[in-house]
Amino acid sequence: MTHTFSLGSPRAFLEKMKRELRRMEMHCFDEEEVVDHAINFCITAWHMCDWVWTERKRDYDLQLDLAKLIEVDPSKFGIEEFKLAMLRKCEALKYCRQIATAAKHVGVEVYEDDRQIGTTASGRNVYSTSGEMRILPILKIIDIETKARVHACPIFDAALDHWVSLCDRQ
Numbered sequence: 001m002t003h004t005f006s007l008g009s010p011r012a013f014l015e016k017m018k019r020e021l022r023r024m025e026m027h028c029f030d031e032e033e034v035v036d037h038a039i040n041f042c043i044t045a046w047h048m049c050d051w052v053w054t055e056r057k058r059d060y061d062l063q064l065d066l067a068k069l070i071e072v073d074p075s076k077f078g079i080e081e082f083k084l085a086m087l088r089k090c091e092a093l094k095y096c097r098q099i100a101t102a103a104k105h106v107g108v109e110v111y112e113d114d115r116q117i118g119t120t121a122s123g124r125n126v127y128s129t130s131g132e133m134r135i136l137p138i139l140k141i142i143d144i145e146t147k148a149r150v151h152a153c154p155i156f157d158a159a160l161d162h163w164v165s166l167c168d169r170q
Contacts, residue, residue, distance in 0.1 A: 010051040010167055017044050017160050035121050038139055038152060042099040045092075045159040049083045052166060069169070087111070092158035095141050116144040119152070 002008035007016060020041040027033030056062045067074040070085040087093050094114055101108040110116050120140045139152035 010048060010055050010163075013044055013048055013051050014160075014163055014167055017041055017048070017163065020044065021156060021160065031121055034139065038121075038156070039099060039103045041156055041159075042096040043103060045096040045156075045163065046100040048163050049086050049093075050079070052163075053079050053082045065169070086162075090159060090162040092155045092162065095152075095155050096159050118142040118144055120149075 007013055020037045023037045024034050024041070027037065056066050063077065064074050066082070067077045070082070070089060072081055072085055087097065094111075095117060098108045098110070098114065098117055099119065118141075120138075120142065122138055140149045141152050141155060142149050
């Protein structure tokens with residue numbers, strides 16, 4: 001039995017991330033739906049750290065492999081070190097962490113090497129990834145300091161790719 005209905009493994013939550021992206025596409029003409037799924041995606045992407053860590057710490061060999069992969073001393077390897085290593089390995093997770101944390105706690109602590117960000121959702125845009133076209137509301141992540149605006153979809157794709165790659169190493 002789990003506390004998360006039938007989702008009880010990193011693989012199950014990885015599939016949830018994929019479903020959230022599909023739902024963003026399915027509801028592409030409903031900005032509220034897209035925003036809901038974008039936030040759900042970020043929450044799931046950030047909390048994948050907890051799911052992957054919990055699964056890996058049960059198996060000492062997997063834990064050693066993971067420590068080696070992310071270049072961390074196995075004797076000093078805990079959940080916080082794992083999360084920081086994931087943030088260093090995947091820039092997209094930095095954005096997902098801030099969005100997820102702000103959604104839960106109303107605000108977010110900006111880490112030393114983070115950019116302070118904001119988000120917007122407006123209009124429609126055609127977005128292409130690996131040859132497939134998607135029409136989505138324009139979700140942008142804004143760097144507060146530089147005022148630079150980047151589309152969120154490639155960031156979500158990068159976060160998903162990061163976790164797919166890591167989970168496939170098992």
